Amino acid sequence: METRDQKSCIEAGFLDNALVLIAVLDEKGRVISWNHAAETITGYSRDEVVGSANIWKHLYPDKEYRRGVTQKIADILKTKNYFENLETVIRTRSGDSHTILWNTKTILEAGMPRTIAVGMDVTTEREATLFRNSIIDNANVLIAVLDPKGTVQVWNKAAEVITGYSAGEVIGRHDIWKKIYPDTVYRRSVTQKISQVITEHNSFENIETTIHTKNGEERILSWNTRQIGTGGTLHEIAIGRDITDQRKAEEALVAYMTEMTMRLKQPVSIVSSTLLESAQLMKNGLLDKDETIMVFEGQARNAAQIEANIQEFQKAIVEKNKSIPEAYRKFLEG
């Protein structure tokens, strides 16, 4: 049979070898026990901590922040004698900040109330989450994550900028698609297209749709999706790239090329016909010298202008849409 001393030794062993910060406090918040992980995480040794409540001032040196944490704990303890997953940021002895997830339990030891505070150092996880969120938020593509019921879980900053709908208006709901595809027939056609592709491939790439933004503008998005597994359930991540400007530039370039083709082909035909007609008029003796000169000079001017148009066209092709005249671009934009 296990003696009281043996039991005490085993408990001390557990306490010291635990990978989480464990502190046992008396009713006044004074530290009774401070394990090895607590020493490692905070940088404060057992000898410095046990017997006083001063450690909290060291861990929370900012008076305002400490007051906030104390208030939060007091609020929780008004309704129950423990708290779960309370997250605070402590300052270690070396001056580093660590994020600790606290859980507590109050027990009676020899009739005296004791609080066991267990703190898990989640600094690495939180930094990874922040980093992930930062990547998602700073991506210049719309990122939406949907749960299996289609409820939006993530709506990044680019999604807000592109659609005009804030994360607050979208997250936790599934009516964003009705807002960005207000036309029922179009929405149905998009849904059918997406369903068909997903049935065949579980994901889709480069499907283009036209969305309506909150302020009524139309934007063209190229969508890619993937299924991602989190906690045993499959989520859908939808990435939408705003290709409106690219499409407009392509359309403008095609329109400009069509325009320039017309502006070269037609005038060349006209110049050719005019010269042939003039030759016929000369044969018939209908053109005098001055008129002949005038006609030839006129056609030479036309030819020179056509040459200039060809050069402008070549430049536009080389520099792509940068050289499309502003007036024509505005004209194309209506």
Next chain:
Amino acid sequence: MPDYIDPHELEQKKIFLILASPGMIRQRNSDIIREISALGYHTVVITTNFPYSVLSKMYAQCSIPPGSVSFIDAVTRNSVGTAENIPGVVRYINNPANLTDMGIAVTEVLKEHSGQKVCIMYDSVSTMLIYLSSANISKFIHFVTNKLRLMDVSGVFLAVEKGLDPMLMTQLTTFVDNVVDTG
């Protein structure tokens, strides 16, 4: 000889876009003026390719009465530098790209013929493409067709067939009442 312009529609002051092949566009110009003149109309030809002096000789060859046609000539001054307007016969503008002067000339010529049976002929949309973008041509034709409708005057725009880009063609089609492809 086929009729390209329906007399009834001309009476209703309609505006026409006449399409022809490059080799036939001059012939269509003469054919249509002869038709219009036979109906008692005076034609104001806006020419951007042949000078007035040459066109008038061509019309004379086609038995078109000289008094039934007057001109807004955008070619002659561009070649010889100066040329004096001949009231009731020809009004010169400096070059085909000067749409402001052309617009003023159209307005003034229409005022001169106020109360008469007049038809404006624009020869041609295709030649204008040498100097102007379709955007500017479209704006100008919109201006002229508005002016014609306000002054209750009919008009004919000549263009080479199958060469206008769909956007310009669509716009011209909306400005005019009838598109006639004469081949």
